Amino acid sequence: MRILHTSDWHIGRSFHGHATLDALRGVLAALTAQVREHEVDVVIVAGDVFDSATPSAECYTLLTDALAGLSDAGAHLVVTSGNHDSAARLGFQAELLRAGIHVVTRPEQVGTPISIDDEHGSVHFYGIPYLEPAIVRRLWPEVTSQQKALGQAMSLIRADLAERGGRSVAIAHCFVAGVEPTPHLEREIRQGSLDLVPLAVLDGPDYVALGHIHGRQRLSDRVRYAGAPLHYSFGEADKPRGSWLVELDGEGYASAQWLDLPVPRRLTTLRAPLDELLTDERFGEFADAWVCAQYTDATPQLDTMRRLQARFPHCATVIHTPEGVPAHDGRTYAGRVREARSEVELFDAFLTHVRAGEGATDAEIGVIRELIGEHVLAEASA
Incomplete structure (x- = not known):
């Protein structure tokens, strides 16, 4: 039988x-x-x-x-x-x-x-x-x-x-x-x-x-x-x-x-920085696969699913798995806020908390100072 x-x-x-x-x-x-x-x-x-x-x-x-x-x-x-x-x-x-x-x-x-x-x-x-x-x-x-x-x-x-x-x-x-x-x-x-x-x-x-x-x-x-x-x-x-x-x-x-049995659509997990996932030729063969994209940038990126689906139409899930993240110094977000001596440092404490230890860059600090300055001027003229 x-x-x-x-x-x-x-x-x-x-x-x-x-x-x-x-x-x-x-x-x-x-x-x-x-x-x-x-x-x-x-x-x-x-x-x-x-x-x-x-x-x-x-x-x-x-x-x-x-x-x-x-x-x-x-x-x-x-x-x-x-x-x-x-x-x-x-x-x-x-x-x-x-x-x-x-x-x-x-x-x-x-x-x-x-x-x-x-x-x-x-x-x-x-x-x-x-x-x-x-x-x-x-x-x-x-x-x-x-x-x-x-x-x-x-x-x-x-x-x-x-x-x-x-x-x-x-x-x-x-x-x-x-x-x-x-x-x-x-x-x-x-x-x-x-x-x-x-x-x-x-x-x-x-x-x-x-x-x-x-x-x-x-x-x-x-x-x-x-x-x-x-x-x-x-x-x-x-x-x-x-x-x-x-x-x-x-x-x-x-x-x-x-x-x-046949596999209607193969599955793959791709892991790399987001720019590589979007442009590197080595990932081109997976355009028709179900894709789990793990991007390794140190900080979260914007609009990742839409951008990835433009290259991988069947991208089903996106996961942020950062590499090279600075070691945790043991301080909590509340502790960083208490230690902040200025509004710029408050912004930096927030960014450090939400970006896995990466604080504000010099360019971002410039933007923050510009925005804070505009805010101060607006209050002074009110």
Whole structure:
């Protein structure tokens, strides 16, 4: 059996204020083509189908089109809810979907598999929706953490599998210990807190398809994250987009192959003084990329976004990351004001405070003195 493991579609998420629906539609069309090309039997979507608990009508349309296209390509689908999804909204139409599309959103469904046959018999797919401890406690009173929630779910799965027998796949949306640490993990993750799930909790099935992390990761041959199909932050720019093509033979897990998905628009972070970003030829190749511009001038510059977008139309964010800033002398702004002996020194104290330690230049002091002189003359004539 060939299984395509994907996750974290986040339908409806914006990228620095820019809509991503059209880009995601194109990527999911490419994924559908891969399903046909590789004769995939089952497509898994491991949570965070939507980005919001209240998706727009356009988001539902995209999901409907994507599921129908994957089904038309010959695959069964098993979809679970993630922490971004409203389980009720994602699951309310589950019974109305065409045959072969299965949506698991309720904790009561845990432990009851979706069984799909191949030439070797049945493969049992155990979907685990995102299990918020405060919500599932009504069903499992002892659950106080993600670890306990996943532990309870996997206990039910192992108990059912012990009676049922055969090959199995579990699908979960959680943060599992052993994930490569990066500063750009999915925004809800709180590493080191109750959300951490030990890898051993997932023992049992032949393969565990995980969602929640936006970059692909292999925790073991049989436990993997597929990541998101689009880049949703500049911190993910170096992570490939795609899915795992997993093959089960008659004995269980046989292999996993990574299938790349197209990147509609590449992402890059450019770092240099503002004038270099605006004029240096070495940045010309990024005119069509999503750009995070980090300008390193010692002081903030004016109208940076408009100026940068004239060269990089898809500049999405501008960050001031000064280099060569004078060392802080330990004085506070209030202290500088108290020490000022003239109006010129008051201006200089203010500029030093707002410009990361760089006070007024000689030219600026001249302008300040001229303005102060005009002010004094105006008061004297009043």
